[in-house]
Amino acid sequence: MSSQNKFNVAYIKLCTKTEGPFNRCCIWFQGCNLNCKGCCNKDLQALIPNHIVDFDKLVEIVKEARDNFGIEGVTLSGGEPSLQKGLIDFNKAIHGLGLGIIMFSGRSKDALNPELVNSVDLLIDGPFIESELDTDRVLLGSKNKSLTFITDRYEAEADYFNNPVSIEEITAEDYIFINGD
Numbered sequence: 001m002s003s004q005n006k007f008n009v010a011y012i013k014l015c016t017k018t019e020g021p022f023n024r025c026c027i028w029f030q031g032c033n034l035n036c037k038g039c040c041n042k043d044l045q046a047l048i049p050n051h052i053v054d055f056d057k058l059v060e061i062v063k064e065a066r067d068n069f070g071i072e073g074v075t076l077s078g079g080e081p082s083l084q085k086g087l088i089d090f091n092k093a094i095h096g097l098g099l100g101i102i103m104f105s106g107r108s109k110d111a112l113n114p115e116l117v118n119s120v121d122l123l124i125d126g127p128f129i130e131s132e133l134d135t136d137r138v139l140l141g142s143k144n145k146s147l148t149f150i151t152d153r154y155e156a157e158a159d160y161f162n163n164p165v166s167i168e169e170i171t172a173e174d175y176i177f178i179n180g181d
């Protein structure tokens with residue numbers, strides 16, 4: 001699958017253990033218009049071009065992460081991933097590589113394009129609410145956030161999120177920095 005779409009990427013980690021179960025490639029997209037009070041990724045809110053990456057190039061990066069690091073899947077974060085045009089086709093391409101997809105969104109599931117929702121395996125949705133800080137579940141941020149298992153791919157991994165501690169095992173080569181085209 002190919003597309004003329006381009007993505008606005010802030011940064012990518014090719015292999016991490018801290019953005020969901022298993023080894024994952026994590027993509028942080030630039031831009032979010034939700035302005036949650038206490039947002040921990042304020043630098044990623046600005047709706048400005050950061051690294052503009054071709055559809056095919058981003059798929060290739062993920063493929064290389066799979067081949068070089070044996071990732072199980074991709075985590076889409078940000079910023080607000082749902083602002084990225086072409087994400088549905090991108091997710092299809094990622095599934096075509098045999099990889100799973102976890103997507104964070106500050107929007108509620110009902111406010112998202114159903115086709116986008118159905119293109120991921122696990123959706124973590126809802127805005128960050130500072131007054132509902134969640135210290136019992138890793139990665140989720142606030143207690144209002146919910147996990148929706150769109151497919152059964154991660155159902156057995158639900159407990160991953162019931163752990164406030166996550167230990168990173170990183171190597172020097174697992175980060176990449178993209179130069180815009």
Ligand code: SF4
Nearest residue numbers: 032035036039079106
């Ligand atoms: S949705 Fe996420 S990135 Fe956007 S403002 Fe809220 S916490 Fe920040």
